[in-house]
Amino acid sequence: MDVPIRHWSSLTLAEQDALLARPALRDPQERRAAVRAIIERVRREGDLAVRELTERHDGVRLEDLRVDEAEIAAAERALPPAALAAIDLAIANVRRYHQAQPSGDYAVVTFPGIRCERISHPIDAVGLYVPAGSAPLPSTAIMLAVPAALAGCPRRVLCTPPRRDGRADPAVLVAAARTGIREICKIGGAQAIAAMAYGTESVPRVDRIFGPGNAWVTAAKSEIAADPAAASIDMAAGPSELLVIADATAAPAFVAADLLSQAEHGADSQVLLVTTDERLARQVLAALAAQLVQLPRRAIAAQALEHARVIVVEDLDAAAEVSNRYAPEHLSVQTAAPRALLPQLRNAGSIFLGPWSPETAGDYASGTNHVLPTYGQARSVSGLGVDHFRRRMSVQELSEDGLRAIADTLQALAGLEGLEAHAQAVRIRVGDRAAASSSR
Amino acid sequence: MDVPIRHWSSLTLAEQDALLARPALRDPQERRAAVRAIIERVRREGDLAVRELTERHDGVRLEDLRVDEAEIAAAERALPPAALAAIDLAIANVRRYHQAQPSGDYAVVTFPGIRCERISHPIDAVGLYVPAGSAPLPSTAIMLAVPAALAGCPRRVLCTPPRRDGRADPAVLVAAARTGIREICKIGGAQAIAAMAYGTESVPRVDRIFGPGNAWVTAAKSEIAADPAAASIDMAAGPSELLVIADATAAPAFVAADLLSQAEHGADSQVLLVTTDERLARQVLAALAAQLVQLPRRAIAAQALEHARVIVVEDLDAAAEVSNRYAPEHLSVQTAAPRALLPQLRNAGSIFLGPWSPETAGDYASGTNHVLPTYGQARSVSGLGVDHFRRRMSVQELSEDGLRAIADTLQALAGLEGLEAHAQAVRIRVGDRAAASSSR
Numbered sequence A, B: 001m002d003v004p005i006r007h008w009s010s011l012t013l014a015e016q017d018a019l020l021a022r023p024a025l026r027d028p029q030e031r032r033a034a035v036r037a038i039i040e041r042v043r044r045e046g047d048l049a050v051r052e053l054t055e056r057h058d059g060v061r062l063e064d065l066r067v068d069e070a071e072i073a074a075a076e077r078a079l080p081p082a083a084l085a086a087i088d089l090a091i092a093n094v095r096r097y098h099q100a101q102p103s104g105d106y107a108v109v110t111f112p113g114i115r116c117e118r119i120s121h122p123i124d125a126v127g128l129y130v131p132a133g134s135a136p137l138p139s140t141a142i143m144l145a146v147p148a149a150l151a152g153c154p155r156r157v158l159c160t161p162p163r164r165d166g167r168a169d170p171a172v173l174v175a176a177a178r179t180g181i182r183e184i185c186k187i188g189g190a191q192a193i194a195a196m197a198y199g200t201e202s203v204p205r206v207d208r209i210f211g212p213g214n215a216w217v218t219a220a221k222s223e224i225a226a227d228p229a230a231a232s233i234d235m236a237a238g239p240s241e242l243l244v245i246a247d248a249t250a251a252p253a254f255v256a257a258d259l260l261s262q263a264e265h266g267a268d269s270q271v272l273l274v275t276t277d278e279r280l281a282r283q284v285l286a287a288l289a290a291q292l293v294q295l296p297r298r299a300i301a302a303q304a305l306e307h308a309r310v311i312v313v314e315d316l317d318a319a320a321e322v323s324n325r326y327a328p329e330h331l332s333v334q335t336a337a338p339r340a341l342l343p344q345l346r347n348a349g350s351i352f353l354g355p356w357s358p359e360t361a362g363d364y365a366s367g368t369n370h371v372l373p374t375y376g377q378a379r380s381v382s383g384l385g386v387d388h389f390r391r392r393m394s395v396q397e398l399s400e401d402g403l404r405a406i407a408d409t410l411q412a413l414a415g416l417e418g419l420e421a422h423a424q425a426v427r428i429r430v431g432d433r434a435a436a437s438s439s440r
Helices: A013-020 A028-045 A047-058 A069-078 A081-099 A138-151 A170-178 A189-198 A215-225 A252-263 A278-292 A298-305 A316-326 A338-344 A359-364 A400-417 A420-430 A433-438 B013-020 B028-045 B047-058 B069-078 B081-099 B138-151 B170-178 B189-198 B215-225 B252-263 B278-292 B298-305 B316-326 B338-344 B359-364 B400-417 B420-430 B433-438
Strands: A005-007 A106-111 A114-122 A125-129 A155-159 A183-185 A208-210 A241-246 A270-275 A309-312 A330-334 A350-353 A390-398 B005-007 B106-111 B114-122 B125-129 B155-160 B183-186 B208-210 B241-246 B270-275 B309-312 B330-334 B350-353 B390-398
Touching: A005 A278, A013 A309, A013 A316, A028 A047, A028 A189, A028 A215, A047 A189, A069 A170, A081 A138, A081 A170, A081 B106, A081 B400, A106 A400, A106 B081, A114 A400, A125 A138, A125 A189, A138 A155, A138 A170, A138 B400, A155 A189, A189 A208, A189 A215, A215 B215, A241 A252, A241 A316, A252 A270, A252 A278, A252 A298, A252 A330, A252 A359, A252 B420, A270 A278, A270 A298, A270 A316, A278 A298, A278 A309, A278 B420, A316 A338, A330 A338, A330 A359, A338 A350, A338 B390, A350 A359, A359 B390, A359 B400, A359 B420, A390 A400, A390 B338, A390 B359, A400 A420, A400 B081, A400 B138, A400 B359, A420 B252, A420 B278, A420 B359, B005 B278, B013 B309, B013 B316, B028 B047, B028 B189, B028 B215, B047 B189, B069 B170, B081 B138, B081 B170, B106 B400, B114 B400, B125 B138, B125 B189, B138 B155, B138 B170, B155 B170, B155 B189, B189 B208, B189 B215, B241 B252, B241 B316, B252 B270, B252 B278, B252 B298, B252 B330, B252 B359, B270 B278, B270 B298, B270 B316, B278 B298, B278 B309, B316 B338, B330 B338, B330 B359, B338 B350, B350 B359, B390 B400, B400 B420
Parallel strands: A005 A309, A125 A155, A125 A208, A155 A183, A241 A270, A241 A330, A270 A309, A330 A350, A350 B390, A390 B350, B005 B309, B125 B155, B125 B208, B155 B183, B241 B270, B241 B330, B270 B309, B330 B350
Antiparallel strands: A106 A114, A114 A390, B106 B114, B114 B390
């Protein structure tokens, strides 16, 4: 545990930037080429390719890629009652948060005789990817499937990697079944993304693909996002992150536990502590060292802590500035008056206010979505919501008078752009300006 | 004019798919490599690279890449009063439509003691790309700058290619100035996207890049979208499209004029007529031929018409099905009761109802946005709105009782996922389950 304590105000702008720079993502070009090859194979060969790739990467040969009713029933029986109750409560809270999201539909008369509307519909077919590598993630099944169901998407397909025994993780299956998913495929990695983007014999082609994943999944999503003929994607997922803003009133053990809960996600996770109090910083580091050794995933967490940052700032304004420049996925505020700082916090995926709001609550069951922008994308990208599962259309309806009233405007703009056929589509309806004025 | 009339119900599913397939986009891999090289040069060399690329691609050497006050004043003087009035009316209508868009912020108590909120902020810095290749597009400046201003984005940078005389298109400048843009750079193509994504001496680095463009611009946007450390993008823009649904009551000359207004955009534009009336189809084709010869851009339109489609369907239900399967950018409904069909129309960027709503109206001044999903992306992607210029964060605040109430749930889910540090962040606050029940 050798995280240096840095003093923000003593750093130059360039040093500050360097301190907040994310670790570089490795081998992007090489991995992209490999992922392109997987995608091409799945497109060409369908299930045949998926089965072979599954055998190679997941170590199991599957004849039937789909999960059947019997496997779901077995999963229900395999889970203890406390686990089932936990899944149900998480679903209920996530549903309550998401069903409050407004549709955003509206209508407005922009000009006499011109009525414009925005209306939304559920996306016809969505694909949900639930990772199950070093940790199977039933919570992710909930975070994807609940908004998909609330949005009303008629077709919801879920892919998750099989275990070596050929079954899917039972908690993932139960979470999926209880959130109304009827089509589940045991496929992981880039091959799952390719199968949902282009369709195979077993996997329906979907219009949009959702969910986090490892570097292979992320690279595959990025590839298909570049193909306009394929499915679109929710967002690019990177390594997970937590930034904690704390003052002298924070409990060092709470802060340390929160940083570790993020660090255990993966060796590439990043955690940052930004504090007004150097003494607290030292106490948190001591608590971190003490708690770390007790963790089953301490090797992973220790690797993640190698690129942890501890930054001492002069006041909470400076803390907010550091956080906004870093733009963390998760932001925890453990100060005397956390809500007072909220108006200054601009760039974050999800914010956790106060000592009783550990990141764990948002990961599982406060109700908010845990699919969030990473790697600084919180500057411009929003966490997942029901909106992402719907698609908006604009509608305009002009009366004859409405069109006549803006006909000169339309023709003048068409003239500025040199698009004569655009002008002609107006003139053929209302006559040209001279004709219009003489006939009136 | 040799567009065959096809009868939908006589086609197999595979033939229907083939008929609705978009023309393939050319040389994507080759162009991507060239675009990657441009992006790398701009990242490494900044303005120096931008100046050289501008000289090569736009045929002009610019010392100052930024537009100054004098150039904007000259642009205002260069435009006739009718053009200025048209720009102002378009801005007013676009503003009226967009400012009615709800923020979508809300708060909800998901469980006693657990308050969750969604709050939104403007994106700090946005980059707007306005093409000016075969046609300079002041209307696009309006469509990008109005929602950016309404969203409240503090920094709004606009890039548009210079003409050979070193000036930017005056109508683009006036539209930009009148929608509150203060930073305008004369840079086009992939180099403009790279400059805004990574920043140069003259161009500020932005968080998100918006706007349509040619294949080079699209490829550059797709490249930077794959780099999580770069700006995000609004959407991938492809060739423009219009599908018209018409019945026997439609005016053939109107329909033909609308199809041509779309066809003149570019040789790769696609137009489709779906009609219940074969006689109307023949009349539209005759009107198309007669109107085409009068157009200044008839060579471009004629090329676009080579991949036009005319499809006769049995009834309007089938017409809606064809449209939903194609998912057009623009959808015009010229039938006896256009609004009656609206509930069946699911996949489209923007819909134009009735004979007095030419696509030209939406391109310029009905108020709706003309930056819309193309190439079938309307199945899952929405046209541009104020939302795209804001970013949402979720917030949760738990009371001690709130955390205690879901503590078992959180620990059970952490247990299912094998994430012990997640459980520990809860336990360290509320004690373990046994301790909690014995102490109460």
